[in-house]
Amino acid sequence: MHPFATDLNRWFRENARDLPWRAPGVGAWAILVSEFMLQQTPVSRVIPHLTAWLDRWPTPAALAAASPADAVTQWANLGYPRRALWLHRAAEEITERHDGVVPRDVDQLLALTGIGDYTARAVAVFAYGDRHPVVDTNTRRVLARVVDGCSQPGSPSRRDLEAMAALLPEDHADAALFNAAAMELGATVCTARRPRCDACPVASRCAWREAGYPDTGDSRRRQARYEGSDRQVRGVVLKALRDAAPSAVPVDSLAAQWPDRVQRDRAIDSLVSDGLIELEDDVATLPRGRRSLSEGVQTHLASTP
The missing domain is CATH 1.10.340.30 (Hypothetical protein; domain 2)
Incomplete structure (x- = not known):
C-alpha cells in the first residue's frame, strides 16, 4: 500500500x-x-x-x-x-x-x-465495498496539495480520478477507507482557507508544504450573496407552499411582501420550470406528480410484507 x-x-x-x-x-x-x-x-x-x-x-x-x-x-x-x-x-x-x-x-x-x-x-x-476512486471537492484539494504542490485544485477533470486511482490500495476495505479518509482530511484538516497543517497526518509527504506553501490562487467560483437573491425569494415561495400543503395558494399571495415584483415573478417562473411548483387557474401547489404509481412500483409494493 x-x-x-x-x-x-x-x-x-x-x-x-x-x-x-x-x-x-x-x-x-x-x-x-x-x-x-x-x-x-x-x-x-x-x-x-x-x-x-x-x-x-x-x-x-x-x-x-x-x-x-x-x-x-x-x-x-x-x-x-x-x-x-x-x-x-x-x-x-x-x-x-x-x-x-x-x-x-x-x-x-x-x-x-x-x-x-x-x-x-x-x-x-x-454501500457495497467495491473498489473505485471516489473524488469530491475535499479530496481534490488534498490531492492538489499533497501530490501537486498547489494551494487549490484546478477545474474538475478526469485527471482527479486517475490521481486518486494511482494511490488507491488494492485491498477493497483499505481502498474504501482511503476514499473516506481523503474526504475527511479535506473537510476537517486540509480545509480551503485555514488548513491545520500542524495536525495533518501526511504533512511530511505534502508537496505544497515542501514548496513553502505557494499561493497558486483560488479558482473556485464564489457563490452569489443569498440575501435579496432569486434563491432567497424562491425559498420564501416554497416555504409558503409547504406551510399550506396540500392546499393550493393564490399566486398573487406568494411572497406578496417581496419588494421587487419582477424578481418575485421571475422566481415563481423558475420554480415552475424546475418542476417544483404547479400552476393552474392562478393558484399554485407543490408538484403532485403522476396520478398513480407505475405498474412496477405497484407490483413491488404489493409483494412487500
Whole structure:
C-alpha cells in the first residue's frame, strides 16, 4: 500500500467523525439519501433531516409511493430543493427497474435521475465495498496539495480520478477507507482557507508544504450573496407552499411582501420550470406528480410484507 494511504488510513481509524452514514450496517438506500443531501449542504444540517427522511421513507419503494410534494415538503430548508425531486424520481426508478434495491453497478447508478459520477462511485464503494476512486471537492484539494504542490485544485477533470486511482490500495476495505479518509482530511484538516497543517497526518509527504506553501490562487467560483437573491425569494415561495400543503395558494399571495415584483415573478417562473411548483387557474401547489404509481412500483409494493 502507498505510504500516503497507510498514514492516512491510520489517522482516519483514530479520528473519523461519528456520522450516521458511517455506522455499521447502514444500507445502500441510506447512503444514497445522505449523498443527495450532502451536496452543497453542511454535515450538521443534514444529520437531523436524514434521520427524519429515513424514518418516514426507509426504502426506495416507500418514497416512490409518496408524492413529489411530500418529498419537497420533507426536504424543508436543506436548500437546492430540486434534489428532493431528483431523489423522488430516482426512488421510482429503483423500484421499477431494480425491484426496489439500490443497484451496485456504477453504470446502473449513473442511469438514475440526479446521480453523477461522484455519487455513483460513493454508493458502490461505501454501500457495497467495491473498489473505485471516489473524488469530491475535499479530496481534490488534498490531492492538489499533497501530490501537486498547489494551494487549490484546478477545474474538475478526469485527471482527479486517475490521481486518486494511482494511490488507491488494492485491498477493497483499505481502498474504501482511503476514499473516506481523503474526504475527511479535506473537510476537517486540509480545509480551503485555514488548513491545520500542524495536525495533518501526511504533512511530511505534502508537496505544497515542501514548496513553502505557494499561493497558486483560488479558482473556485464564489457563490452569489443569498440575501435579496432569486434563491432567497424562491425559498420564501416554497416555504409558503409547504406551510399550506396540500392546499393550493393564490399566486398573487406568494411572497406578496417581496419588494421587487419582477424578481418575485421571475422566481415563481423558475420554480415552475424546475418542476417544483404547479400552476393552474392562478393558484399554485407543490408538484403532485403522476396520478398513480407505475405498474412496477405497484407490483413491488404489493409483494412487500
